[in-house]
Amino acid sequence: xxxxxxxxxxxxxxxxxxxxxxxxxxxxxxxxxxxxxxxxxxxxxxxxxxxxxxxxxxxxxxxxxxxxxxxxxxxxxxxxxxxxxxxxxxxxxxxxxxxxxxxxxxxxxxxxxxxxxxxxxxxxxxxxxxxxxxxxxxxxxxxxxxxxxxxxxxxxxxxxxxxxxxxxxxxxxxxxxxxxxxxxxxxxxxxxxxxxxxxxxxxxxxxxxxxxxxxxxxxxxxxxxxxxxxxxxxxxxxxxxxxxxxxxxxxxxxxxxxxxxxxxxxxx
Amino acid sequence: xxxxxxxxxxxxxxxxxxxxxxxxxxxxxxxxxxxxxxxxxxxxxxxxxxxxxxxxxxxxxxxxxxxxxxxxxxxxxxxxxxxxxxxxxxxxxxxxxxxxxxxxxxxxxxxxxxxxxxxxxxxxxxxxxxxxxxxxxxxxxxxxxxxxxxxxxxxxxxxxxxxxxxxxxxxxxxxxxxxxxxxxxxxxxxxxxxxxxxxxxxxxxxxxxxxxxxxxxxxxxxxxxxxxxxxxxxxxxxxxxxxxxxxx
Amino acid sequence: xxxxxxxxxxxxxxxxxxxxxxxxxxxxxxxxxxxxxxxxxxxxxxxxxxxxxxxxxxxxxxxxxxxxxxxxxxxxxxxxxxxxxxxxxxxxxxxxxxxxxxxxxxxxxxxxxxxxxxxxxxxxxxxxxxxxxxxxxxxxxxxxxxxxxxxxxxxxxxxxxxxxxxxxxxxxxxxxxxxxxxxxxxxxxxxxxxxxxxxxxxxxxxxxxxxxxxxxxxxxxxxxxxxxxxxxxxxxxxxxxxxxxxxxxxxxxxxxxxxxxxxxxxxxxxxxxxxxxxxxxxxxxxxxxxxxxxxxxxxxxxxxxxxxxxxxxxxxxxxxxxxxxxxxxxxxxx
Numbered sequence: 001x002x003x004x005x006x007x008x009x010x011x012x013x014x015x016x017x018x019x020x021x022x023x024x025x026x027x028x029x030x031x032x033x034x035x036x037x038x039x040x041x042x043x044x045x046x047x048x049x050x051x052x053x054x055x056x057x058x059x060x061x062x063x064x065x066x067x068x069x070x071x072x073x074x075x076x077x078x079x080x081x082x083x084x085x086x087x088x089x090x091x092x093x094x095x096x097x098x099x100x101x102x103x104x105x106x107x108x109x110x111x112x113x114x115x116x117x118x119x120x121x122x123x124x125x126x127x128x129x130x131x132x133x134x135x136x137x138x139x140x141x142x143x144x145x146x147x148x149x150x151x152x153x154x155x156x157x158x159x160x161x162x163x164x165x166x167x168x169x170x171x172x173x174x175x176x177x178x179x180x181x182x183x184x185x186x187x188x189x190x191x192x193x194x195x196x197x198x199x200x201x202x203x204x205x206x207x208x209x210x211x212x213x214x215x216x217x218x219x220x221x222x223x224x225x226x227x228x229x230x231x232x233x234x235x236x237x238x239x240x241x242x243x244x245x246x247x248x249x250x251x252x253x254x255x256x257x258x259x260x261x262x263x264x265x266x267x268x
Numbered sequence: 269x270x271x272x273x274x275x276x277x278x279x280x281x282x283x284x285x286x287x288x289x290x291x292x293x294x295x296x297x298x299x300x301x302x303x304x305x306x307x308x309x310x311x312x313x314x315x316x317x318x319x320x321x322x323x324x325x326x327x328x329x330x331x332x333x334x335x336x337x338x339x340x341x342x343x344x345x346x347x348x349x350x351x352x353x354x355x356x357x358x359x360x361x362x363x364x365x366x367x368x369x370x371x372x373x374x375x376x377x378x379x380x381x382x383x384x385x386x387x388x389x390x391x392x393x394x395x396x397x398x399x400x401x402x403x404x405x406x407x408x409x410x411x412x413x414x415x416x417x418x419x420x421x422x423x424x425x426x427x428x429x430x431x432x433x434x435x436x437x438x439x440x441x442x443x444x445x446x447x448x449x450x451x452x453x454x455x456x457x458x459x460x461x462x463x464x465x466x467x468x469x470x471x472x473x474x475x476x477x478x479x480x481x482x483x484x485x486x487x488x489x490x491x492x493x494x495x496x497x498x499x500x501x502x503x504x505x506x507x508x509x510x511x512x513x514x515x516x
Numbered sequence: 517x518x519x520x521x522x523x524x525x526x527x528x529x530x531x532x533x534x535x536x537x538x539x540x541x542x543x544x545x546x547x548x549x550x551x552x553x554x555x556x557x558x559x560x561x562x563x564x565x566x567x568x569x570x571x572x573x574x575x576x577x578x579x580x581x582x583x584x585x586x587x588x589x590x591x592x593x594x595x596x597x598x599x600x601x602x603x604x605x606x607x608x609x610x611x612x613x614x615x616x617x618x619x620x621x622x623x624x625x626x627x628x629x630x631x632x633x634x635x636x637x638x639x640x641x642x643x644x645x646x647x648x649x650x651x652x653x654x655x656x657x658x659x660x661x662x663x664x665x666x667x668x669x670x671x672x673x674x675x676x677x678x679x680x681x682x683x684x685x686x687x688x689x690x691x692x693x694x695x696x697x698x699x700x701x702x703x704x705x706x707x708x709x710x711x712x713x714x715x716x717x718x719x720x721x722x723x724x725x726x727x728x729x730x731x732x733x734x735x736x737x738x739x740x741x742x743x744x745x746x747x748x749x750x751x752x753x754x755x756x757x758x759x760x761x762x763x764x765x766x767x768x769x770x771x772x773x774x775x776x777x778x779x780x781x782x783x784x785x786x787x788x789x790x791x792x793x794x795x796x797x798x799x800x801x802x803x804x805x806x807x808x809x810x811x812x813x814x815x816x817x818x819x820x821x822x823x824x825x826x827x828x829x830x831x832x833x834x835x836x837x838x839x840x841x842x843x844x845x846x847x848x849x850x
Contacts, residue, residue, distance in 0.1 A: 009614055013404070038621050039526045046683070076615065117523075128620050132613045138364035138404075140613070150544030152556075156606045158364055159560020160567070164610075165406050166358055167564040171572060193574035194710065197585060198717030204565040205718075205725060210359040211557040217321055217352040218424065219344065219376030222553030227371065227381055284724070362557065 008076070009164070012129075015068055016136025022066035026236045027135045027143025033058075033243045034131045040251045041123045047099070047112045051254040052119045058243060059126040066134040073129050080125055081118075089114060137161050146229060155224045163207070171200050271335055272296035273456050274320065274428060279329035281315060289315045291481045293329070297456060297473075299427070304467040304488060305460040307477035308502025313460040314355075316477070317430055320458070321350045334427060348377055351426030351455075355433045357413035361405035366392070366416050369405065373424040391423035392416075395449060411442025418449070428456045435463045464492060464506035476501055524622045525682035532678065533624030539632060540605055543598040555599055562591060563603045567610070576706065583706040588634030589643065589664055590711050593651075594718075594725070597635040604631040625678050629671040638667035649728050651719035660715065661708030668704040672696040 016023075022030075041055055063070055092114050098106035132140065138158070145154035174196055178188070188196075249255065274297040281290040290312050297303050305313050318324040319331060322343035331338040333346050351373075354360055363369040370391050374384045392398045395415040400408065408416065414434065421429065434450070435443050443466075450457060450470045461467060467474060467488055474491045476484040478501040484491055491497060495505045547555055566587035573582035587607075591600035605627045611617040612626075647659035676692045719726045 010406070012614055017402075017404075035620065038619070039530075042524060042529070042621055043526045080615065080617065124619050124621065128613065137613075141364075150541055152544040152547050153540060153602055153606065155556060156559050156563065156602055157609060159362065159557060160563035160603075160606050160610060162362055162364065162405070163561050163564040164567055167561065168568045168571075171568040175572065187575045188573065190574050190576075190710075190713075193572065194713040194717065197569050197572065197710075198714050198721075200569065201565055201590075201714060201718055202721055204561045205558070205722070207359065208554070208558040208561040210354065210356065211362050211561065212554045213318070213323055214352075214354055214360040215362070215372075215557060216323060217347060217354075218373035218420065219347055220372075220553070220556075221344070221376065222556075224556065225375045227368075227375070227384070362560075 008072075011072060012133055013137055015066075015072070015133040016139070018067060020066050020134075021235070022062055022134045023136075024235070025134075025239050026230075026232055027139045028147050029232070029236045029240045030131055030135055031140070031143055031147065033240055034127050036244060036247055037127050038124045040247050041120055041127075043251070044116070044120075047109065047116055049112060049116050049119060050256045051250070052116070052123065054250040054255040055123050055247070057246070059123070059130045062130045062134055063126075066130070068130065068133045073126060073133065076129055077122065077125050081121065085118065142226070142229070145226075151224060166207070167200070167204055170203060171196075174200060273299040273334050274458065275332040276316075276319075277330050277332075279316075279319065279326045279331065281319065281324065281326050289480050290319075290326075291479075293480075293482055295475055295482060295485065297458065299456055300454060301473060302450070302457040302459070302471040303473045303475060304471040305458060305475050305477060306462070306464065306467065306503060311477040311502070312480040313477055314432055315480075317352070317432055317458070317460055320428075320430055321347050321352050348373075348424055349426055350428045350430060351421030351424055353417055353421050353429070353431040353434060355436060357410075357417040358405070360417045360420060361408075361413060364404060365401070366397070366403050366405065366408070366419075367401040369416065370401075370420050370423045373420060377424065387423045387425070391419040394422055395419045396445075409442075410437045411439065411445065414438060414442065414446065415449075426455065428458065429453065430458045432460050433462065434459060435461065435466050464503065465508045468492060468506055468508050476503075478502070523679055523682060524619075524625065526621065528678050528682045529621040529624060531624075532628050533621075536605070536624045536627040536631075539601065540627070543601045546598040547602065550598075555595070559595065559599050559603050559606075562594065563606050566591065566603065567607055570607075583703070583710070585710050585714065586630075586634075586664075586668075586707050588630060588667060589639060589660060589707070590714060592635045592639035593643065593711075593715055593727075596727070597639055600639070601631045601635040604635065625674075629674045629678075633670040633674075634663070634667035637670065638663035642666055649726070651726055652716040656716060657709065657712040660712035661705055664708030664711060665701060665704030668700040668707065669697060672700040 037055065037058055041052065044052060062068075063073065092108060092110040096108045096110065099109045099112060100107050135143070141154045141157050144157075145151055175188075178192060178196065274295075276293055276295050279290055279293040280288070282288045293316060305316065307313055315324065319326060319338075320333070322338055322340075333349055336342055336346065338346055361369050363372060367388055370388045371384050374387050379387070388401070389398065392401060395418055397412060397415050397419060400412060400416060405413065405416070414437075418429075418431075418434075435446055438446060443463075447466055447469050450459070450466075457470070459467070459471065471488045474484075474486065474488040475482055476491065476497070483501055484497060489509065492506055493509050498505050547559075566585075569585045569587060571584070573584045575582050588600065588604050591603050594600075595603065608617075608623060608626050608630060612620055612623045643659045643663040645659075646662060647653070647656040650656055673693070673696070676689065676696055680689055680692070715726075
């Protein structure tokens with residue numbers, strides 16, 4: 001599991017708490033920009049490839065300006081890739097009709113749609129990861145709440161995130177103690193599993209009780225309150241409007257096509 | 269003013285299934301005192317502590333904090349006056365950053381934001397952890413968590429500090445820092461603990477619980493030195509007393 | 517099954533977001549109005565618990581594959597439908613943000629598929645009706661299995677509808693359905709059994725936390741979110757079926773047309789895409805069939821619905837409990 005994955009989560013959170021110009025941009029602005037990005041990328045038709053390439057500028061730019069090591073993001077993308085890969089990979093094998101050509105080599109529709117799916121995947125996934133790495137869970141949830149997400153849900157995200165490590169740690173300790181007594185077998189039988197999960201659930205509920213006690217002891221009355229927020233600055237507006245303009249331009253005109261001219265002409 | 273700040277009279281408490289947890293507990297604590305609540309596991313220390321801020325309600329008897337009787341209506345105000353620090357700091361540090369955790373109490377009290385800021389800074393300063401303000405709780409060591417948990421309560425400017433096993437899981441340095449801090453607080457301190465050496469260093473008075481009732485009460489050194497008494501109630505005489513001058 | 521951004525069109529994604537967002541807002545209001553203010557820490561901690569539990573696998577004897585708890589039904593039993601829906605949504609959100617699971621556009625679909633059906637259909641209409649408050653009984657096992665199967669079947673079917681409506685995958689409807697439903701039937705049975713066992717465990721250890729018959733009677737399931745969700749789903753399904761009745765070859769253009777009234781977004785007349793489009797218009801019978809679906813081999817936190825086929829390791833190699841990156845990458849080639 002378990003612990004390797006959580007190291008990744010905490011690393012992402014650490015990245016999110018750095019202080020770079022990108023990190024200082026308001027979380028709401030970054031979220032809206034990223035959503036716009038994803039929607040526009042996904043609005044291309046299924047065989048579009050070249051027009052998608054200028055969109056890579058967004059995640060790459062944020063990556064560098066936000067001082068995020070590319071390797072950590074790449075690892076996550078690789079982990080998530082097999083799914084899109086699996087679905088898309090069938091296309092080239094099943095659609096052999098040539099639709100265009102590079103030089104003298106013909107390209108089938110299947111390959112094109114496959115590359116399109118993978119490109120889309122890369123773009124959307126990296127945009128989402130970069131968003132979190134440039135913002136951090138805490139600021140992101142605060143931003144979401146100010147954008148209208150119900151407070152109950154934003155608080156829920158924060159609490160879940162807070163207790164994730166603790167519960168996962170308890171779970172892995174219980175699992176380890178089972179493993180040590182299982183004479184080397186890696187099988188977890190159903191009864192043992194159910195007992196482990198049941199105990200973990202009971203301990204989680206007991207912990208929730210204690211947290212509630214602590215909250216009551218500090219005056220909690222059912223309503224979560226927040227400190228006053230900071231207003232948007234001119235840099236936030238520049239970020240939002242600049243990137244929006246770029247996305248719209250890249251969606252309306254094939255910027256890559258313009259640059260690469262005769263390279264990818266359609267077969268017609 | 270000679271009125272005790274914490275007064276418990278004939279408190280009885282039973283669990284929902286009927287088992288008696290506390291029987292006829294009476295005690296009174298003066299302002300500024302440091303009192304230890306000691307006893308074997310299951311003696312009822314934590315249960316008693318949970319009554320002091322109204323989390324548990326007694327089956328009979330009454331509790332007075334600063335002269336005010338503790339009822340459902342007065343519980344909210346009393347929780348501002350009685351700050352409780354629980355055994356596991358992870359249960360008390362539930363906000364994304366230390367600063368927000370320390371601000372939680374004052375926020376709930378409805379204080380204006382500049383005062384909240386000021387309280388957060390001074391509370392963290394008091395425990396020597398001002399530099400941790402923007403740290404998330406999972407990045408703290410056990411000693412830091414403990415100190416921050418205390419700060420979350422100090423920010424509410426309570427009159428009484430109630431603590432459940434404050435020195436558990438601390439390394440020697442962390443423990444030493446905790447003891448020094450506890451000695452320096454002017455608040456009334458009620459500490460439930462197994463750490464009898466800490467009791468000797470911090471507390472002037474001791475209340476011994478066994479089986480849900482108070483079995484002894486008096487000067488810390490005198491009672492802790494009483495080896496038969498200690499052994500009879502699942503405790504023992506702390507080593508530190510063997511090496512002190514007998515008249516201390 | 518988790519939908520991925522790469523296979524969702526903005527129209528479908530946006531619609532599902534609107535639906536899920538509406539339900540979330542409603543649930544948030546209900547949770548706030550409920551007098552149980554201990555829900556705040558309880559929901560958070562249970563969310564963390566479900567996250568963790570999804571990463572622990574047990575081996576299913578005889579098949580060489582493994583299963584784990586999805587958690588939607590357990591949450592509904594312990595928290596009630598409204599809080600449970602929010603917790604499920606929060607787990608999926610964290611997965612989307614941190615693990616690139618599914619993606620942000622598809623999150624709306626995932627929240628609906630994996631949250632609405634267990635919390636608002638399976639739990640109130642199946643589990644509670646059958647099991648009532650007898651959590652430690654054969655009746656409870658049956659109730660849990662029925663509820664889990666129903667929830668997963670409906671969710672899986674929604675995945676099919678959403679993917680087809682987006683028009684980016686070439687799997688024909690029939691094949692897709694035949695692939696998804698039986699697999700999720702099996703997963704549902706396992707999920708139901710696991711849920712029942714864990715629920716009975718908790719009910720025996722701490723009976724006071726389980727809702728009793730009297731508290732259940734006093735908590736009527738408000739029909740509004742259920743009806744709203746069903747209405748949207750029906751409209752959606754109706755739209756899809758009418759699409760099949762037509763001979764329109766390009767599903768994306770159909771969805772865009774339905775949403776914006778325009779035939780296609782400002783087109784490009786150069787590039788491969790338009791060339792292919794012209795090609796397909798001449799040959800509307802071009803259908804790409806995908807004969808089988810490969811599973812999603814993500815380590816750790818996959819929900820049972822993400823696994824379209826039970827995971828099999830290499831011959832003789834047992835499925836690991838806590839999957840890690842090394843294991844996952846060696847397992848997906850089968």
